[in-house]
Amino acid sequence: MLISVQALRAVAAWVVVCHHFMQIFFDFKASGPIGEFFVAKGAVGVDIFFVISGLVIYLSTHERDMPASRFIALRLLRIVPAYWLYTLAMGLLLLFAAPWLPHQVIGWQNFLLSLFFIPSENPGGYGLYPTLNVGWTLNYEMLFYLLFSMVFLFERRHRPLIIASALFVVTEVLARSGLISRFYGNDIVYEFLLGIGIGMAYQRGWIRQAVWLPLAGVALGLLLIQNLDNSQRLLHWGLPSALIVLCCVSLEPLFRGSKLLKSLGDCSYSVYLLHxxxxxGGLLLAQRYSLNPYMVFACCVPVIAVGAWLSYEWVEKGLYQRMRARLDARRSGRQAQAV
Incomplete structure (x- = not known):
C-alpha cells in the first residue's frame, strides 16, 4: 500500500468529519472562512475517496485472476461488518433520541434496504439516503465492486475498458432511462475510473517521484476545488481530486515508512462510519448542557480517533481476518474434494 495514499485517505476522512460537524451543529450556516470552507467544500473528501478506491482496487488486482464470486466475497467481508454495526447503532440512536434529532427519522423499510446497499428515500424526506447517512457513498462503492468483478472474465489488457463500459451503461443508459434507481445516474461514479487511470500510470512507471512539481499540483487541485462548485461534480471536484491523488503518489518517497500515517489511513473507513x-452524541450533550459547539467538537475528535482505531483493530481487521480464514478453509476443502 502506498503510504502517501493512506495519508490522503486519512485527510479526506477528517475533512468529511469537519463538514458534518458544520451540518449537525450549525445546519451548514457557517461564519468565518474556515467554517465556510468546510460547509462548501468539505464534501470533496468523498470524491478523493472514490478516486483512491479506483486506484487501490486496480493495483490490488491488476496482476491477479480470481473468480468474480471470490472478489465480491472479500469486498463484502471488508466493508459489511463495520457498516452493519454502525447502521444498527444509528438505528438505536434514532429510536431513543428521536425527539432531540427532529431531522433524523428511522423507517424499517429504509433501514433494511440500507443494510443491503439498496438506495431508498429516507423517511426524513431529504433524499435517497440510508439510515446511516454517510452510507450513500457505499451504495456507489458496492456498484463499482459488482461491476469490477466482471473484469476477471476478460484478458487483463481489456479490463479497464470493460469496467468503463459497464459504468457508462449503468449510469447513462439504465439509470437515466429509469430501468434502475435514478441514484446511479450520477457522474460521480466515473471518479472510480480516474483512480484506475492513475493506477495504470503508476503500474507502467509513468509517475515519476518528485517534490516541488507534485506540491504545485496539489496546490492547483485545492485552488480549483476552492473556486469551483460541485454543479458539475466530475469536472469541478473529480478531476482536481484525481490531480491531488496523482501528485500524492508522486510524493511517495516523503511518506514511505511512516507507521503513523499508515495507521491513520487504516482507520479512515471507521472514522467515516463512526463520526x-x-x-x-455531542450535539445531544451540547443541547442539554448549553455547551460551546467548538468545545464539544474538540472532545469529539479524540473519541472518534480512538473509537475508529478500536473499530479497525477489532472489527475491520480482526473480524475480517477470521472470516477470510474460514472462507479460505472452505475453499481449500472444496478444492481437495474436487481432486
Missing part, C-alpha cells in the same frame, strides 16, 4: 454517531 456521525459521535457528533450526534
Amino acid at each position: 456521525v454517531l459521535v457528533l450526534y
